[in-house]
Amino acid sequence: MVSVLKESEGAKMKGLVLVEKGRVEMGDNLPEPKCGPYDAIIKPHIVAPCTSDTHIIENPHAVPGCLGKAIGHETCGYVVEVGSEVKDFKIGDRVAVGAAINNFRTKEAQAGYARAHNMTVYGKAENWQQGAFAEKYFVFDADMNLAKIPESITWEQAVMLTDMASTSFEGIRNANIRFGDSVAVIGIGAIGLMAVAAAALAGAGRIYAIGSRQLCFDIAKEYGATDFISYRDGDIVQQVVTANDGPVDSAIVCGGKDSSTINQGLFMTKKNGTVINLASFMGEEAKPLAYYGFLMDKTFKSVLVDVNREILERLLTLVELGRFSPEKLVTHRLEGIESTEEALHMMNGANRDCIKPVVYYGPIG
Template sequence: MKAAVLTEFDGRPEIADVTVGDILPQEVRIRTAATGVCHSDRHGQTGGIPSMPIPAILGHEAAGEVLEVGSQVTSVRPGDHVVVAPAASCGLCEWCSKGHPQHCADQGRVRAPGLGDRLTLDGSGVGQFVGVGSFAEEMMVQVTAVARIPKEMPLDKAALLGCAVITGLGAVRHSAQVRFGDTVAVIGCGGVGLSAVQGAALAGASRIIGIDRMASKLEIAKQFGATDMVDASTTDPVQAVLELTGGVDHCIEVVGIPATIEQAFGMLRTRGTATVVGLPHPGDTLSLPASAMLQEKRLQGSRLGGTQLRVDAPLYAEMYLSGRLDLDPLMGSTVSLADVGDALEQIDSSTSARTIVTF
């Protein structure tokens, strides 16, 4: 199969012929139909995850059709349409047993030693970014990274459910637990942030403030239910939010750099919560006022939106099909596999929510 393979950090993925190995009992082989280009892929490309094996295939939010299943797989079968996400879990460890599979101790992203490689290039193993590696014509993944969806669901829209939607909407539902009437600010209105905006609207937030440096993304935030927009390229976002609300109950931070995390905390009212969804770099540190603890303000993280993949992805697909969840404005440009390198390089300046690779 053809795949975009990254051979060095800060390098450009190049198209290569990759061989797919024999399937194991708990694995699924999938023909990729569509996959989003996410900032997390860029994070991995630029060395933000030093432990990532090289060479590797990036890409982690995808949708496609099941081609083959392992002998022990019963949840999907060939011909099914599925969402693929970096949400594999063992179902047995302490965290899975507590209902937090995003912290699973044995996610099965790579095969155990001695079981061979799922993918090889010129006879040597090729890594899959967070166990997925969707910048490829096919994926071989652990079955728990897969959720079956209705065949009526368009697969280019379904790909967004693999990360952007489950992470942003999930951060609102599961991590922050926004309640009816709460006030919410969202820093960063890309695919994940816009999904958080829509999640806040679905939760019944009384005021939703979208914050970004690009006017085009703020306009999309308005479509998703933002009541106020703050252009951070011209305005101090903390001051703007405090003037609008006196402080918000929740701030969802989707950028992942110290400055915006500190801003998120600074926007809170008494007993407010800042939920960090963005992916910081190793070694990043924060400077926060300790006196704010007396106001019972909280700073917390959110990993993949606390998602239960095989519950949430089908739910969101059904909501889209019934007109209760809007995914269309998230769709930006559509590119081919050969254009993945350009899409990664342009991601920080992209004016659309999500670039989608289609096959």
Template sequence: MNMKVRAAVAHGNGLPLTIEDVHLRPPADDEVLVELKASGLCHTDLFINEGKFPLKLPAILGHEGSGVVLECGKDVKNVKAGDHVILNNVPHCGHCRCCRSDFTNYCEDIALARLRPSAFTWNGEPLMTMGQAATFASHTVLRSYNLTVIPNEMPFESAALVPCGVMTGVGAVLFNAKVRSGSSVLVWGIGSIGLNVLQSARLAGAGRIIAIDTCASKEQAARLFGATDFINPNDLDEPLAQHITTLLGGSADYAFECVGNVEVLKQAVELVNPFWGVCLAVGVPPFNQQISLPATSFYFGRTVRGTFIGDANPVTDTPKILDWYRQGKLRLDELVTHRLAQDEINQGFELMKRGESIRSVIVY
């Protein structure tokens, strides 16, 4: 029998999300019913509602979540009722070409999930979701391979951030770029992902970690998470590129663009070493934007590439991140700056747009 649940529904055009009663079907044989306990608010959710990211609306967004398993289909083996879990941002079906090739962050089920009937209906019509998580609803149904069990003592609010903001930042440094000990690192954009890049660069043993942001109030958090230097470009009397070159005595070994701004990305490319430098585009720009770079940017050995969920494997790398958190090597609790009720979700997005939050979390 379908159950009635409360969900924040996105309508697009930048309109406020509305809290609605929607219906959720029971789990199929390979699916799980989860009661959400916490959901992070991510810039991607904001972009979708503003029309900057392709998804059919109305929809239930939200892709950073944690909760408790209530019910399992008869074929589910990896979780059981009562387990505390995080809802992975990307699935791991284990048998598609990507999963077999160890490119599990590109599991083909990401696309196939959009072709399956939604578990939610609203006013008698199917209601689209972002991926399978739909963490802006009080309950959700998803395939069991989207779940990872977490220790019962881990705070739901901190755990909810692992599948996207934490995984993307940590993975970009440790699994994609593989930052070397003693190296120099530039990080643009000191939000949730940028802070995770900073603390992962520290974990990797980077020697100089330079945080760059136009919001002066982010300096304290940047240094807490591992920055050795903080630069507000608006405070400089010289071009940013000249200032960084003077600080480092040359170009940087690594650069991470976490803003989603193509002009910033162009600058990041030019500021890494032309022979061995690595620049990662971590932030997500609007899909209709293009970037132009001089051909000489790639003449020697400079590498420029993107990353999706930090190139992390949700099965093998999520436990690593949880272990680093338990060992005190990664700060997750400090990422949560605002705890909000579900009906305060629009306030969370306003905090995000004003740059006043690291991560706002909906607590159910």
């Protein structure tokens, strides 16, 4: 095939490009982003690969337009350019950027739903800008989508808020957890661990952490999990129902090999309970969620990351006050933009000791 990394006019920066299904390549001739009057350009200082990135690499059809562009959506960095109408940010500010950059100048936003069709995520934008794994990153509507990082917050704390915490906290918010509720978190990778932390902060009682790695069980305990269920010990539905003396109030689906995990969440949840799906199952055909009877009298929601300036500032406040420590997710640190592909490989299951790697595009620390 003809390389999508061929020379193009105005190409001035490096970025990790999705060349074709299953293959990324470091390109050095990507066009630098252009800043509009309400926008900003940041220089990423730290990035964090996500399992969603690995899913996109294997299933690029899931995000039309991503081929030929830098991918990535978790980053924090320094502002290097602002538009003439940006009021609250200036060059040099240290900022966090949400994994989904929303367009608040839409009817959807006015109706209370900011994630419009031209939302930027995974490197896809209304004007086809590059993703976060590049030397510069475009941020639409900067005053609404950026958040200043307080001096007391580390880079690693901040970058874990841009997707991992914001996704999980949104899932827990949608679960409408009452104090003392029982909650099962299925899959305790980075998203699941943040869901455990969010459930504990929301007042949940028994929190079942379901996984297989001891490293993740240990961190889940620090975040507030009370019970630990291993896939290796048999059917997780039966284990949860037995331990809880009946179905749980809510199940949060944060992982699994395929969407049958959603069925498990439904089966372990009581009538009038809630099942929240935070996992992505991009590589399979649609499947029935569960037997019809198990959906009756239950609420099911599949939740996409909801993040903006206000949400990021709330999360930063929680970290600043010591309510939770998102940096515990970080298990590996790499340096240099050229290390991004190695970090992606870690997120693809190549390293069982990896929960979340970060790559510093600037000095580590």
